[in-house]
């Protein structure tokens with residue numbers, strides 16, 4: 280009987296991450312400060328350790344994974360590559376569908392792939408405290424877990440509305456020993472200002488980032504950790520694609536198309552870049568890499584390619600990326616991890632240069648796809664992952680029409696066990712599709728910072 284799970288041995292966990300910068304046709308543009316000049320490393324060193332900043336700016340193709348990090352990865356990695364045979368049958372498609380299950384990590388998503396090395400490098404640099412922000416709680420719980428592995432104290436600023444509505448992600452972080460504060464809090468200037476403006480503020484991710492960065496910048500013993508967007512985060516996530524390549528070799532198959540959900544772009548870069556390396560080397564010329572985003576927050580498909588802030592308060596350096604404008608407030612879709620106004624500069628540039636593709640899908644279709652997947656394969660996916668599943672199913676149905684037996688591969692970035700309230704609403708017929716927010720995007724793009 281053919282195997283549905285292609286597994287690797289712990290000894291086959293990759294020894295190096297892959298840095299796509301080495302193979303990009305053009306070097307990435309540097310982040311800029313408020314004066315329009317490239318940001319000096321020393322400015323970033325207030326909140327990030329040098330070993331991470333070196334990775335952020337590196338153009339080396341292969342970066343060694345420290346043994347201590349591989350030891351922690353071993354708790355759940357290598358993650359399985361699975362063949363979705365029952366989904367193929369349910370769809371009646373000649374396509375072969377595979378997925379990489381990143382939901383098997385302790386926190387339930389791909390995010391610990393970067394949280395663990397970030398905690399390790401900070402500890403190595405002598406840092407004993409980290410601050411971060413979290414929206415729905417996926418990143419906060421990953422860094423709480425990783426901090427615990429390396430003896431680092433973690434303080435998480437959690438967007439107030441999620442703090443109240445997602446108590447179990449909060450208790451998960453507390454179980455791993457992290458301190459969780461509702462943002463806006465009264466302990467930072469940013470938080471106090473926000474509370475003075477509106478004592479009942481629900482908070483926002485941009486505000487929580489500003490609070491976490493303010494604290495880290497103001498304390499010598501404390502650094503800051505970010506869960507997506509930055510080059511070093513995408514680098515760490517390439518463990519996903521590197522393992523998958525070994526697994527496809529074992530399976531004697533190879534993807535024609537790869538789909539991943541795309542918020543900040545870390546898991547998409549993680550699954551796609553190692554395969555992009557083959558394209559860069561002249562192999563797999565027909566391989567297609569597709570980033571899938573929500574129609575309500577379509578940064579790649581409807582955004583501008585411009586320098587913009589990474590956060591909504593304008594605290595961070597300017598990065599050249601596809602953006603909807605830093606003050607764009609996405610509608611309250613249930614895929615919290617995809618509600619980001621921009622996208623990683625590496626993903627943005629490769630999209631701009633035509634090396635990867637992007638498409639946007641509406642909310643209802645994503646839940647329909649997630650439920651179909653759960654009923655066929657058993658696993659209940661995170662709402663973010665459902666975006667990739669929707670796009671994969673649509674392609675599989677096109678294959679059914681054309682009779683093509685393509686190999687389709689998607690990133691199951693997480694399980695949905697903490698998102699059952701969202702499934703509840705879908706099953707009760709209470710979920711809606713949001714219109715493409717054209718006017719709000721145009722208004723926000725009008726406020727893009729002027730550079731050069």
Ligand SMILES: *Cc1c(COP(=O)(O)O)cnc(C)c1O
Pocket residue numbers: 388389390417418506507508540541542543544545546547616617661663664692693694
């Ligand atoms: C955070 C998250 C995402 C989106 O973040 P990226 O940086 O774009 O990968 C996707 N899926 C899950 C399960 C997440 O938690």
